[in-house]
Amino acid sequence: MDNTLIELMNVSKTYSTAAGDFTALKNINLKVNAGEFVGIVGKSGAGKSTLLNMINGVDQLTSGVVIVHDGGEKISVHEMSEDGRALWRGRKMGVVYQSFQLLPMLTLIENITLPLDFSDNFKPRESKAxxxxxxxxxxxxxxxxKLPAFISGGQQQRVAIARALANDPSILVADEPTGSLDSITADHIFDVFEQLVSNQGKTIIMVTHDSSLAGRFSRNLRITDGELADEDDSAESKVDKTMRRRKK
Ligand SMILES: Nc1ncnc2c1ncn2[C@@H]1O[C@H](COP(=O)(O)OP(=O)(O)O)[C@@H](O)[C@H]1O
Ligand SMILES: [Mg+2]
Structure with a gap:
């Protein structure tokens, strides 16, 4: 059975800046199956956030195709308007950031009910429960x-994950979610993600600069200067790639 959930075909992203054009993503091809916990490791500036923003529709790609399967439907994310993408993302995609981004003047429970009140997935009286x-x-x-300031960073990130799950999305994308946490706290966040994959069938795509985390994903990819490579490829093909790079 075809279990494909997310497909990127020849995705490129070029930023226009005062200093000229800069291509942050080069011809990315990626298929993610439902139920995978995909980790994408890359150095700062490699294009990790840009790649996630193409998948969740935060930003518009320059060329290529992004398809997200939703039940029997195929959503062409690359063809939607900015407003259309925002609406779709709010209902179908959970997003987790390094900096948690909880609203400081709202309690934890209010932070989680907020996205519920903005969508019609749940009735107002259901949202608190x-x-x-x-x-x-x-x-x-x-x-x-409590207000976010009165709990620890690891706890704030767990609230941010709960908020990301509010509208019951099948996909979570996480941009360096453990980047500002110590290793024990980061471990706890991983436990939460692993449970979401194994108990609730969620699909998670997480990017990180920390290559020591690679062992915990169900699938490992690496992004280097805007190019994506499968880390689970055979050692031989890695040697081939290194040789090719050297010859250039
Ligand atoms: N809005 C932007 N305008 C111009 N260049 C950008 C913009 N966003 C990111 N970049 C550049 O694209 C590259 C990849 O950025 P990013 O995806 O944020 O990397 P990462 O998340 O891996 O650190 C970097 O060189 C960065 O400077
Ligand atoms: Mg980033």
């Missing part, structure tokens, strides 16, 4: 009425 369930999932139900 749903937010509470999500806080339980990340083991923070006892902190529901």
């Amino acid at each position: 749903r937010a509470m369930q999500l806080l339980e999932l990340v083991e923070l139900e006892g902190h529901a009425n």
Whole structure:
């Protein structure tokens, strides 16, 4: 059975800057199956955030195709308007950032009900109960009425994950979600992601500059100067690639 959830075909992204054009993504081809926990490792500036922004529709690609399967439907993300992408993302995609981005003047439970109130996926009177369930999932139900400043960074990231799950998206994209956490706390975030994949069938794409995390993903990719390579390729093909690069 074809289990493809996300497809990128020949995706390129060129930024126009005062200093001239800069191509941040070069001809990216990627297929992600439902239920995968994909890790994309790359150095700072390699194009990780740009790549995620093509998948979740935060930014518009320069050329290529991005398809996201939704039930029997094929959503052509690259053909949508900016507003259309924003609306679609809010309902179908969970996004987690390095800096958590919780609203500081709202309590934890209010941070989670906010995206529910902006979509019509859940009735208003259901949204509080749903937010509470999500806080339980990340083991923070006892902190529901606190402001973000009164919990730790790792706890804030767990709230951000709960918020990303609010509209029950099948896909989560995470941009360096452990980047500002210590390794033990980062481990706990990984546990949450692993449970979401194995218990709830979520599909997760996470980017990081930390290559020591690679062992925990179900699939490993590497991005270098805007080019994507499968780390799980055979050692021989890696040698071939190195040789090719040297010859250039
Ligand atoms: N809005 C932008 N305008 C111009 N250049 C950009 C813009 N966003 C990113 N870049 C450049 O594209 C490259 C990749 O950026 P990014 O995707 O943020 O890398 P990463 O997330 O891997 O650190 C970098 O060289 C960066 O400077
Ligand atoms: Mg980045």
